[in-house]
Amino acid sequence: MLNQINGLHHVTSLASGAQANNDFFTKVLGLRRVKKTVNFDAPHVYHLYYGDERGHPGSVMTYFPFEGAKRGTPGTGEVSVTSFAVPVGTLGAWEARLQDLNITGVTRDERFGQSRLIFRGPDGDVFALVEQDDPRTGWASNGVSSDMAVQGFHSVAMRLHDTGSSAELLQFMGYEEEGTQGSVRRFRMENGNGADVIDLEQIDTNPARQGAGSVHHVAFSVPDKAAQLEVRQALMDTGYDVTPPIDRDYFWAIYFRTPGGVLFEVATDEPGFDRDEAPEHLGEDLKLPTQHAHLRDLLESKYLAPIED
Ligand code: ZN
Secondary structure, three states: OOOOOOOEEEEEEEEOOOOHHHHHHHHHOOOOOOOOEEOOOEEEEEEEEEEOOOOOOOOOEEEEEEEOOOOOOOEEEEEEEEEEEEEOOOHHHHHHHHHHHOOOOOEEEEEOOEEEEEEEEOOOOOOEEOOOOOOOOOOOEEOOOOOOOOOOEEEEEEEOOOOOOHHHHHHOOEEEEEEEOOOOOOOOOOOOOOOOOOEEOOOOEEEEEEEOOEEEEEEEEEOOOHHHHHHHHHHHHHHOOOOEEEEEEEEEEEEEEEOOOOEEEEEEEEOOHHOOOOOOOOOOOOOOOOOHHHHOOOOOHHOOOOOOO
């Protein structure tokens, strides 16, 4: 069993519009936009990162907004719910806030003894806020006070045709099975970074088709490149097909497809989002990867409509 992984690093999803996406995460959920850059493989598309003050691993939700993209079709082999942690006793205030802001699909339930508020993002993406005791400090902005601010991820839930092989993989990665509620199995990373929980839900339905509102991949945190290489080797020894480390400017990434169909990434905590911007100005300027820097004028004039904050 591996011991290098600390929990989630980031979750990356697809959207149909940059402005609506930005408004939802900054003005509704009150996260901080910690980076405004572009998709490495499609530089005409933004890559927007939202998180806590510094974009600490375990807090970072990222999006590729393909303008006008069709919505995905939910199904198996994908993340079904992305959950954020909020302080105990704040779900009532959040429920009122989401209703005031005309957010759709707002419902309350309980899972594994924790109160949960479920709601939808601009592309039908399913999110939840979960009350838990959590030492992490959220970013207070846009009417979200520090005593109710989102503290980072609580969990992702994956919807799978069969949870068996993914459960084995999570246990190999260092997660322990904590319990079962209905068709959901809960796994937890002990002594993780706070974003410690993965739920696996077994359901007999068609495979998902990705589009706007779908989660593209889930990234797990390792401290540095040495730990990442150890994880990569161990996964390859187990039979996984893992990419070489790829420089993503703010972290190094390796990717592999899980047996259940979800794309996993293992990302380093270094160098972080302040490598090219002062901490007080994170996310303000358009940052381009070196290989796309020469495209700035074209991208800004033709493809990347300015985002109003
Ligand atoms: Zn990623």
